[in-house]
Amino acid sequence: MTTTLYDSSRGIVEFTYQGSGPAILLLKGGHSTRDTNLSHSSLVYEGYSLLTISRPGYDYTEVSTGRTPEDFAATIIEVLDHLQIEKTAVIAISAAGPTGVALAAEYPSRVTKLIMEAALTRPLEKEMAILGKLLFGPAEKVFWGSLKTMLKFFPDLVMKQMTAELTTEDAEEYVNRLSPNDRRFIYDMLATSQSGKGFSLDLTHETPDLSKVQVPVLGMYSQKDKTVQYTNAQLLKSNAPNCEIFEVDSDSHLIWIGKHASHVWEKRLEFLSH
Template identity: 65%
Template sequence: MAATLFDTAKGIVEYSYEGNGPTILLFKGGHCTRDTDLSHSSLTYEGYSLLTISRPGYDHTDISTGRSAEEFSQTVIKILDHLKIRKTSVIAVSSAGPTGIALAVHHPERVEKLIMESAVTVPWDIGSKRKAKVLFGPSEKFFWGSIKTLLRVVPDMVIKQMLEELTTENVDHFYDQLSPNDRRFIFDMLTTAQSGKGFSLDINHGVADMSKIQAPVLGMYSHKDNSVPYSQALLLKSTVPSCEIYDVKSDSHLIWIARVPKMCGTND
């Protein structure tokens, strides 16, 4: 998608806006860049317009546009105003959960629906923060450069190591069950990944009071997610006034690649 740079009072924000029809606003998750497509681009073929806004620290979006999820939600409103979008449905992926929640809480008149895809609903714990700072702090370019080099040499090993963080299943068994298309999905996701300064902001985001969300919420989560535990889905369900949880039949955090359910009457 072609990127647009929008100059706000707080700095530059990168976004892309394509398609025709009702607008869906997408906040990608941690380590995702403009080139990372977790299947959301297909929404433009389903009759929707897809507005993808890069969060602070990712792509060309300045961190000054919002060090907190609440602060960035105010910047997002400036973009919606610029594009004359009165109200939109919102998809928040993984680490973008606090951003989607902040927008729904602080600007309820602009959010029609909120879809949380494997999305974070609680602040990060201290142990996870420490690990993230080591891997994705000042050395993040070296880390991702090494990953992408190894992907060209030993892709199976790299993907399995990554899956250790994303699934509660036995990784070897899980990997063996993946289709060629699923493996390509993960490979492409990793080759387009970059943390920039964005992930360092993500791990320090607070979460707004979800009980104040007025829009209906759909949470899509996997019981076998090792990155965002299913308990976060239960918290979302028990806190938001109007919330439905869809249990994705996926064996990992990557709910966009999932087991195809068998038809009634077939054998397991």
């Protein structure tokens, strides 16, 4: 897929834009790179155009484009203007939650709908934030380099270690009952992950006032998500005026895999088309 570098007023932004039809803006979560595909690229085959913008500190998008969700929302509007996209639906994943909220709250005339997929509406738990700073700060290249080498030789071991932070269930049991396709999904996700300077920045983000989001919101969350706990869904529901929460029967943060992944796909399409 061809990536484009756009020189915005705040710095370089990397994006891809493909397909035709109504626009959807995809904001990926923490550690996700241009090569990380959590199944959303298939939206192109459903008749949508998909604009994927790398957030500050990820891929070639410079940190200067937005140290806060509000600042990067303004940069996103520049990209939309450049591409002559008048209105777009927004999908915000995990750590991209605050940016999705900022965009919908500050630019309601440009955002038609907001989908929050296992997305943060409050800061990460303190223990997780401390661990995040330790592993994914200055040492992130060493961490991911070692992990990807281990992944090649001991995939099950690495998947169990990493999913222990994503599920409230026993990680060994969780990995053991994965289907071959779901196992490949996690393997590919880890193999394409890199924190860059982005995740350290994510840890500083505050979510803007949810009550300012007037556009229709769909939140999809799992009760067994250890990373983005279900309290994020409850906070979204109780503050965003026009919000529906779809509780996903998923065993982890990864709501895009598992027995009920098709329900996530169907719910997303239903929300986008109405």
